[in-house]
Amino acid sequence: MLTSRQLRYFVEIVDAGSFSLAAERLFIAQSALSRQVRDIEQALQVTLLIRDARGLDLTPAGRSLYGNARRILAALDDAAVSAVHAERGTEGTVHLLHSSSVPLGPALLAAIARHVDAHPGVSIDIATASSEHQAHEIREGRADLGLAREPILRRYADLQYTPLFRESLMAVLPATHAMASCSSVPVAALRNERFVAQAHPERGGLGHRVADLCRAHGFSPQPAAVRSRKWSQLALVEAGFGVAIVPASMAKMAPTGVKAITLEDARADSGVLLICRHDATAITRRLADALVATCTEAAD
Template sequence: MSVSLRQLEYFVAVVDEGSFTAAAVRLHVSQPGLSHQIQTLERQLGGPLLERLPRGVRLTPAGRTALPHARASLAHAERATSAALRASGVDAGELHVGTLYSISIGVLPPALRTWRRTYPDVQVRLVEFRHTNDLIAAMEAGQADLAVGPTPPGWDGPVREIGAEEFVLAAAPGTQLPGTQLPGTRAAVNLAALADHDWVHFTPPSGLADVLDSACADAGFTPRAAVRTEQAPSALNLAHAGLGVTLLPGNVVPPAFDGVLRRPDPPVQRMLSAYTRVRPDPITAAFVEAICHHTMATPTHLLSLLEPSRDPSR
């Protein structure tokens, strides 16, 4: 079987959306990738299915006759999935996932994209908290099926570590951090050298506050908080505005960030886990698998910001 459901899905989406570009947007893939898949499908089916117009596409006779079968094949594959889930006694309703704002922004989107493709019938509702303690309390109160966050100490239900979240130092453009004056380098900054700096800190009981305090304590000083905030994006904005340096999850740094960005030395990470109160049902377990399949690699744009010498076009 050389034809794949993915190809049929792309084909149907192009017909429904009226163009390759619109279909790519809808399916969250790049336009060249979709174009390539359609061309492979057309080679397998003996000729063009779509006539390319300057604006949009038109079905060829071959495409017109294949289209209903493509739809039917996709529909039956979805029904196979739904039927199996129901037969397993799984309510394919909503999955409630408790997490932190920073994780919503940085860690979960790739897993959610995969999830929607695999389980289109299962809605995921994110229950977001600012503080790790709030997340833990909500999980203890049964407010979510699954939590994704820092590994809770002493949790007595199932826990699955899913990777490490990298923290970075951020400051205003032009800030001269210690050890960073050499041109053309983006060396890590020795944390101990920042003992006299002002800090954009976090409001306890935020887990981010704990991370910052712990890292600085390990480096032998207590950070002097010029300002405190609850949210990582706000901290980034405040740092960018010059109120101090901050230490926050790299995931929340947008690609267009033009302030100073450095890794701390020693590196700062926190382990993230997916955890539940009880043994997870198959749907929840599947979500955990989806998260685990997306390695916690540092996002590409963050690498570009941290190490611009690796990216000649910038």
């Protein structure tokens, strides 16, 4: 495995056109520089440079390594600069995950837009991931923030879980359903219905919360023939495959063939959490604070 130092030495030799000049620029002994090149050639089992009376000449392997080395070193330099800007909170990308049961509604999108306007050097990359999976992605460094639906079954000590808001759960039925004309229904009225979403045995989130709510009323959700844990469950309801219980924010985005009905239970609600690392970068922390402030203002 080559090191970045070896790549820099090799690029400097080629750019200088001689070992002696490269050694002067790098402030190291020429013999040490020659030894580094021999180590690279030995590691790769190729010849990189040919020295003759005219100077240095690159072999095909040398030309290939030189081009790739310059690109790698440039990327490393960019990464270092980006890290400094990210720590200062002036520039970088924040990777934001959200569950499909936590739609980015007007309030959250407005907060994101305001944040981007206030910090022109910051970009935000948004993707969906299950509530349970978000924590793993953030912990592994592949994401920075998560908008997850409670409950989260497995929590990590190095992550911070901040409650953002709670919202009502609603029943969504096909518009042709016998209860579609009702303004509200008891949770128990769904006992004999087929649910197009089922809880995963190893995941929390919306499915787990709905299953708990139904069990509190003496039954377990019966699975429909066609099911989905994703946003597509609303399409399945519209197609008549069954019913679902979803958050109010999700119910507002239901297609025209779906009727959203209030559940007659004060416990029929669900919370949303903001997940991030305790040692989150400055730009991540600023966006997190902006989202928390927006949700706090909305609650007031």
